[in-house]
Amino acid sequence: MTLTPVTPAFLDTLRTDIPERCFRPIEPRYLEEPRGHWQGQAGAVIAPESADQVAVVLRAANAARIGVIPYGGGTGLVGGQIMTDGPAPLLLSLERMTAIRAVYPEENVLVAEAGAILQDVHSAAEAVDRLFPMTIAAKGSARIGGCLSTNAGGVNVLRYGNTRELTLGIEAVLPDGRILNGLTRLRKDNTGYDLRDLLIGAEGSLGVITAAALKLAPRPAGEGTALMVVESPAAALSLLSLARDHMGEGVSAFELMHGTGLDFLAEKLPQLRRPFPENPHWMVLIDVGLARGLDPAEALETLFAAGLEEGLVSDGLIAQSEQQRHEFWEVREQIPEANRLIGSISSHDISLPLSAIPDFIERGDAILQGMGDFRLNCFGHLGDGNLHYNVFPAKGRHKTDYPGARDTVQRAVHDLVHEFGGSFSAEHGLGRLKVEDLERYGDPVKLQMMRAIKTAFDPNGIMNPGAVLRA
Amino acid sequence: MTLTPVTPAFLDTLRTDIPERCFRPIEPRYLEEPRGHWQGQAGAVIAPESADQVAVVLRAANAARIGVIPYGGGTGLVGGQIMTDGPAPLLLSLERMTAIRAVYPEENVLVAEAGAILQDVHSAAEAVDRLFPMTIAAKGSARIGGCLSTNAGGVNVLRYGNTRELTLGIEAVLPDGRILNGLTRLRKDNTGYDLRDLLIGAEGSLGVITAAALKLAPRPAGEGTALMVVESPAAALSLLSLARDHMGEGVSAFELMHGTGLDFLAEKLPQLRRPFPENPHWMVLIDVGLARGLDPAEALETLFAAGLEEGLVSDGLIAQSEQQRHEFWEVREQIPEANRLIGSISSHDISLPLSAIPDFIERGDAILQGMGDFRLNCFGHLGDGNLHYNVFPAKGRHKTDYPGARDTVQRAVHDLVHEFGGSFSAEHGLGRLKVEDLERYGDPVKLQMMRAIKTAFDPNGIMNPGAVLRA
Structure with missing residues (x-):
């Protein structure tokens, strides 16, 4: 299905139903994405104020075979909101439907x-x-x-x-x-x-x-946060299991952090307080929200003692105030910023069956060590099996010193993820970045049925062309 | 798309791939459903032993345009597993894939x-x-x-x-x-x-x-169960809110029961112990499963005291043993059996926005009172907004004394549910019983897209013909 570009004549046909204030200037923010990997293009930006107005725009675009890019906050990391080539699309921003x-x-x-x-x-x-x-x-x-x-x-x-x-x-x-x-x-x-x-x-x-x-x-009656030093990812998983035995759904977050991430923080954001005098090799952040009658700090203390007894943890800090909870979270939340300042060669948003994670991390380490002089920062939502598995230049080097490495590293990581029954896109989606990965790693029948559904919903292929499925 | 009946010749084509033991006799159990409303038919029953064998059967049935009824335990209540007319279908039982x-x-x-x-x-x-x-x-x-x-x-x-x-x-x-x-x-x-x-x-x-x-x-560290007498459905909802403020996700079940249901139990299953000397007008069963460090009976006691203070509850029993928990649950779980023994005129598996429930119950009462001499037993999963809203003959009368009432009652109830933004099938599905309800109450665009999806997946219409969508 061939699409056509947006034209002023097309926009004029919309003006009877769409108020003038909904026609927005094509500002740079609509054409950029957070990591700066791609530059988008658009023939026009329209920000409707109701579902009825959205319907008017889509009906007209569908009749005229004009591509439409739905646009939210523009924070996606896989190029789903950025169309880099093809006939100039209409960017449909939801920014005026904020009620x-x-x-x-x-x-x-x-x-x-x-x-x-x-x-x-x-x-x-x-x-x-x-x-x-x-x-x-x-x-x-x-x-x-x-x-x-x-x-x-x-x-x-x-x-x-x-x-x-x-x-x-x-x-x-x-x-x-x-x-x-x-x-x-x-x-x-x-x-x-x-x-x-x-x-x-x-x-x-x-x-x-x-x-x-x-x-x-x-809202949970009481909340608490702890940082605990663990021996290994396997120990972290056992600690998660123990935490859920103790507190059930009360465990709200269980985040894994690697020493490399803490080193990056020390290097790039030295104003952040180090939680432990020596950066541990592996650490978890545990956040809990408990029912009435339980003291979160006490429950975390009990968990730590049990973890110590089972040899899972070697050190720990339990937040004694909201301020401390905030500081602990700050460590976790600033890791992506430190990563950005270091500059990754390749980043991966992957998920794995929980029990496969220790083996995956070991195999991944070995494979990457064999490929070049990299630093690896593996962190993320361990409780969901979701790792942000990011590969960086060696200390003193820059990502530009590794020409061509991004593709080979990514391929090696995704191949390994696939071998372990994992996903090459845990939470970010496919966008335009991972359309080929879906074709390579996805179940062929799934891909066929996705195409059949796309055809049933969008026979002219106007919706976000090239995202999720090849246009 | 015209379907054809199963023939012995068709079955013979399968015998190269499907072992003889998978061809099952057409026993009555495959053609009945729990409430005895319909009598099914089938030309053959095949129980494959693997996904590959299921694939062989479907591929052949699709090529020959033979309808296939997937069959699990046969416990569905909406006729999804029963095809009453049309060309004799193949019943595909999953009974040999139990691993x-x-x-x-x-x-x-x-x-x-x-x-x-x-x-x-x-x-x-x-x-x-x-x-x-x-x-x-x-x-x-x-x-x-x-x-x-x-x-x-x-x-x-x-x-x-x-x-x-x-x-x-x-x-x-x-x-x-x-x-x-x-x-x-x-x-x-x-x-x-x-x-x-x-x-x-x-x-x-x-x-x-x-x-x-x-x-x-x-598994929650500790579990507990209570029965509490509430003033009204509105009080029950406030009590639920209070329970979740106290215990968060710890509230596992929150079931509403009406005095009529308790009267039915007394009438038909008198061996069950009455929880309260007088059957209350409305009662809830609360089941909780809590984290370590909390005593479920104590937490329920605290909840009861808070409910009493807010005027939500007037009496209550907290199970002191597993045996008592079982007895409390028995009351709830035997209500459907008592209903069956009384014999309903019309049963409804409905859901509503939680806050609409009190008004709905009041309006429903008024409407049904105006329609005839009925007894109403409204009970169910209040926490999910899911009511089993069942209409029975007056005491001393029998459902056969109300010819034609089933359709008019059901229509009136479903109309009211629809008016309140509710669902005419909360948990049982559409099967063949509620295909017309979907056409009447469902969003027309949803229905169109369902048909488009059906065509994309099953262009020949062999899968469970007449269920969910009109064949």
Whole structure:
């Protein structure tokens, strides 16, 4: 299906239904992505104010065979929001649909429009003493529609699930302008195929999610955070198991950090306080939120003692104040920034079956050591089997000293992930960056059925062309 | 698409790949359903032993345009497993694929074949000190494939989610015999469209799920159960909110019971001990599973005291032993049996936004009172907004005394559910019973997209013809 570029004449046809203020200038921010890997292009930017207006735009674009790039906060890391070539597309920004349409504290439900900033959703939940638990580093600019379209993960998946598990219903506009009214607040609804979950995670390639009914959670009565030094990733996994035996769902986050990450922090962000005088080889951050009657610091103390007895931990710190909790989290949250300042050769957002992680890390180390003089910073959401497995230049060298290494390193890492039954995109999605990986590693039948679904929803191929599936 | 009946010649073509023992006699059990509403028919029953054999059968049936009814435990309540007319179909029973393929206690994952009995999945999880939390009354005969295909719910959805939320990956055979290898054990995997959730809940109309990787949960350190008398459904909802403020995810089940149900128990199952000397008008059963360091009975005592102070509860019993917990649950679990012995005029498996429940119950009462001399037993999974809203004859009368009432009552109830934004099938699915309801109450765009997906997966319409969508 051949697409055509946006033209001024096409835009003029929209002006009867779309107010002038919705036609936005093509600012650079729409064409950049956080890591600066690609430069996008667009023939026009339109920011509709309602699902009906989105429907008008898509119906017209579909009739004219114009590609449409749905645009949220622009924080995606895989190029899903950036079209680098092809006929100039229409960029459909959700930035003017930011309403929190309703909050139902007694139901633990919040209905937000797709353009609502994640942080604002957090605040709206907090205002009624509830929690919207999905959180990511980009929460200040990421929009909920993008979180839904990429099924965003983050640090609380262990306890609360991905964005998918936190969504009850969606409103979406299909490529031909039909509006899917699925904004239910029901916890149980077995009436036909699960279109909600098909659109969630489809990265805007099947339609545009315009609003969602999201699950809130009660706020835990008390929260606590600890850093514990562990012998190895295997010990970290045993400690996770122990923590869940003690506290069940009370374990909200369980993050693995490697000494290399701590060294990067010391090198690039020396103002951050080191938690331990010597950077340990492996460390975990444990965050818990417990029911009434339990003291989180005491529960973490008990866990530490049990871990010590089983030989899983050798040192630990338990936050004694909110300030300390914040400091511990700061260590974890600044690692990506330190990584950025060091400059990675290749970054990987991978997931593995939990029990495969120790072997994977060992094999990965050996393979990369054989490939060149690298530093490896492996950290992330251990409780979800999700590692950010990033490869850096040796100390004193720069990524530009490793020409061509990115592709070979990435291929080696993804091959190994595949061998272990893992995923080459745990939480970031495919975007345009990993379309080839899906073709290489994905189940061929899955790929065939994805193409069949794409054709059923978007026969003209106007939705986010080239993302998820080859255009 | 016209289907043709199964013939002996067709069966003979399968004998090269399918062992003789897989060809089963057409026993009455395959053609009945639990409530005895319909009588099914089948031209043959085949019970394959592997996904490859399922693929052989489907490929051949697809080529010959023969309808295929996937058959699990036969416990479904909406006729999804029963084809009453049309060309004699092939019944594909999963009864010979019962293996628990693997258990990964350290990952909290279990891989089961579709024919595994739910109770056996429970046992396999318990054997490694884990919990597979999805449980339904039919657990002794329901098979996991049927639970997946209907996205079964039950009493623990409040805490652990429906079957969908408890599934990590599936293996499935598509109507043309292609095998979808999606048996991942990953917690995070954002690599393309969510085919897993499309097949879950599709009631065998898009393909046959042959195995699944299921999430296990750590077993709570301590469990407790209470019965509390509440003033009204509104008070019950406030009590639920309070319980979750106190115990967070620790609230595993929150079941509403009406005095009518307790009267039915007294009338039909008098050997069951009455929990309270006088049957209360409304009562809830609360089940909790808490972390180490908390005493469940004490936590329930604290909750009761807080509920008393807020005027939500007027009486209560807290189980002091496992035996008593069992007795309390027995009250809840025997209500459907008492209902069966009374004989309902019409039963409804509905869900509502939580905050709409009190109004719905009041309006429903008024409407039904205006329609005839009925007794109403409304009970169920209040925490999920899921009510079993069942209408019975007046005392001393029989359902046969109300000719034609079933259709009018059902229509009135479903109309009201629809008005409140609820679902006419919360956990049982559509089967063949509710295909018309979907057409009447469902979003038209949803229905169109369901048909498009059906065509993409099953262009010849061989899979469970007439279930979910009109054939």
